Amino acid sequence: MHHLIAPSLLSANFANLEKDINMVNNSQADWFHLDIMDGVFVPNISFGFPIIKHIKKYAKKPLDVHLMITKPDKFINDFKNAGADILTVHYEACTHLNRTIETIKTNGMKAGIALNPHTPVTLLQDIIEYVDLVLIMSVNPGFGGQQFISNTYNRITQLKELINKKNSSSLIEVDGGVDISNAKQLIDAGVDVLVAGSFIFNSANQSNTISQLKNI
Numbered sequence: 624m625h626h627l628i629a630p631s632l633l634s635a636n637f638a639n640l641e642k643d644i645n646m647v648n649n650s651q652a653d654w655f656h657l658d659i660m661d662g663v664f665v666p667n668i669s670f671g672f673p674i675i676k677h678i679k680k681y682a683k684k685p686l687d688v689h690l691m692i693t694k695p696d697k698f699i700n701d702f703k704n705a706g707a708d709i710l711t712v713h714y715e716a717c718t719h720l721n722r723t724i725e726t727i728k729t730n731g732m733k734a735g736i737a738l739n740p741h742t743p744v745t746l747l748q749d750i751i752e753y754v755d756l757v758l759i760m761s762v763n764p765g766f767g768g769q770q771f772i773s774n775t776y777n778r779i780t781q782l783k784e785l786i787n788k789k790n791s792s793s794l795i796e797v798d799g800g801v802d803i804s805n806a807k808q809l810i811d812a813g814v815d816v817l818v819a820g821s822f823i824f825n826s827a828n829q830s831n832t833i834s835q836l837k838n839i
């Protein structure tokens with residue numbers, strides 16, 4: 624499979640979101656990555672349902688929604704109604720993760736699990752066969768524009784081995800500090816989906832930057 628690109632709108636211009644959404648629509652990007660933060664699970668607050676619904680109106684590609692919130696179970700149906708196609712919850716935020724994953728799927732979405740940089744990949748061994756995606760955080764979640772943690776490469780390799788061993792069809796997504804300097808090594812290690820925020824939206828030609836990441 625050719626790898627996918629998911630621009631993170633956290634670094635977009637929220638005063639003119641329609642422009643940035645259309646840029647992504649007309650680019651080689653595959654998904655929209657939406658970061659939802661509650662100020663409790665992570666030390667930052669981003670945006671919620673009204674904004675997601677507006678994004679959905681203009682987006683012509685799937686919405687990949689990354690929940691950085693405690694108790695995500697309370698809102699699974701609301702995220703479906705707002706337009707999420709893929710819903711990813713944090714391992715560290717879920718006590719009954721198997722149930723959460725099943726609920727996401729019965730609500731008609733793809734289900735993902737995100738891991739913070741310190742959470743061992745091996746903890747997924749009894750759930751990997753049930754998930755559509757694993758998101759490996761390559762920074763501590765909460766903010767765009769942080770520095771990539773280099774131990775991520777080892778984590779991707781371990782995860783790829785686990786996925787193969789368990790015959791899982793899960794995709795591997797990497798999120799945080801992704802740019803042209805680390806993208807190739809990440810793909811070589813087994814990444815299927817590259818998330819990038821500041822590298823894309825702070826660049827002079829955003830659509831070209833997406834193409835650069837896509838055509839590695």
Ligand code: DX5
Binds near residue numbers: 818
């Ligand atoms: C961080 C978010 C990321 C963020 C990535 O908590 O999950 O999706 O937007 O931003 P960059 O690519 O700038 O590190």
Ligand code: ZN
Binds near residue numbers: 631656689798
């Ligand atoms: Zn994210």
